[in-house]
Amino acid sequence: xxxxxxxxxxxxxxxxxxxxxxxxxxxxxxxxxxxxxxxxxxxxxxxxxxxxxxxxxxxxxxxxxxxxxxxxxxxxxxxxxxxxxxxxxxxxxxxxxxxxxxxxxxxxxxxxxx
Amino acid sequence: xxxxxxxxxxxxxxxxxxxxxxxxxxxxxxxxxxxxxxxxxxxxxxxxxxxxxxxxxxxxxxxxxxxxxxxxxxxxxxxxxxxxxxxxxxxxxxxxxxxxxxxxxxxxxxxxxx
Numbered sequence: 001x002x003x004x005x006x007x008x009x010x011x012x013x014x015x016x017x018x019x020x021x022x023x024x025x026x027x028x029x030x031x032x033x034x035x036x037x038x039x040x041x042x043x044x045x046x047x048x049x050x051x052x053x054x055x056x057x058x059x060x061x062x063x064x065x066x067x068x069x070x071x072x073x074x075x076x077x078x079x080x081x082x083x084x085x086x087x088x089x090x091x092x093x094x095x096x097x098x099x100x101x102x103x104x105x106x107x108x109x110x111x112x113x114x
Numbered sequence: 115x116x117x118x119x120x121x122x123x124x125x126x127x128x129x130x131x132x133x134x135x136x137x138x139x140x141x142x143x144x145x146x147x148x149x150x151x152x153x154x155x156x157x158x159x160x161x162x163x164x165x166x167x168x169x170x171x172x173x174x175x176x177x178x179x180x181x182x183x184x185x186x187x188x189x190x191x192x193x194x195x196x197x198x199x200x201x202x203x204x205x206x207x208x209x210x211x212x213x214x215x216x217x218x219x220x221x222x223x224x225x226x227x228x
Binding site: 004006035040041042043044045056090092102103104105106107108110 | 118148150155156157158159160163203213215216217218219220221
């Protein structure tokens with residue numbers, strides 16, 4: 001079955017530590033996205049990438065970094081500069097930004113501070 | 115400012131009853147509107163997507179409506195089931211310089227009781 005796989009499902013970060021969240025898709029989608037979900041708030045865009053080796057900052061990119069070396073992979077690193085990293089992180093993909101394209105989401109990674 | 119507002123914030127209904135969730139948006143220019151279902155601890159799953167010219171779309175017991183003039187959408191759930199318990203998220207997309215942007219509502223949390 002095609003889909004998006006996020007790992008790990010739960011992740012704990014210590015002070016001053018960088019952590020990397022994995023996102024892999026086998027849908028052959030060009031575009032990939034990272035969102036952050038906090039209680040009582042809508043999803044907020046961290047980074048997105050429309051093609052390999054290219055990515056753009058979203059609305060809340062500070063303290064995060066990404067890479068897009070392969071079409072199927074879009075890992076997100078939460079750096080020590082992100083002072084409030086506790087959240088539910090969702091990765092999504094779509095064939096390409098288009099009028100009627102639906103984003104497909106992974107099942108998320110919940111990040112907490114130790 | 116582009117915004118998507120959903121109401122109610124939460125809703126409790128008995129199994130077998132119908133319910134309607136609301137979504138009002140102030141997004142311009144409008145591209146399309148999507149409804150997602152998000153189970154607790156999972157990623158959102160697409161229910162419907164509607165463009166400007168569509169005013170109703172069904173997916174099983176889910177029926178979405180769109181009034182582009184008043185910038186309102188609703189999601190009607192018929193004969194609710196326990197498995198309908200989830201958050202329902204309205205997302206409106208817009209374009210800026212050829213790039214699509216997705217504006218997420220904060221969701222309506224639905225609880226269906228036996």
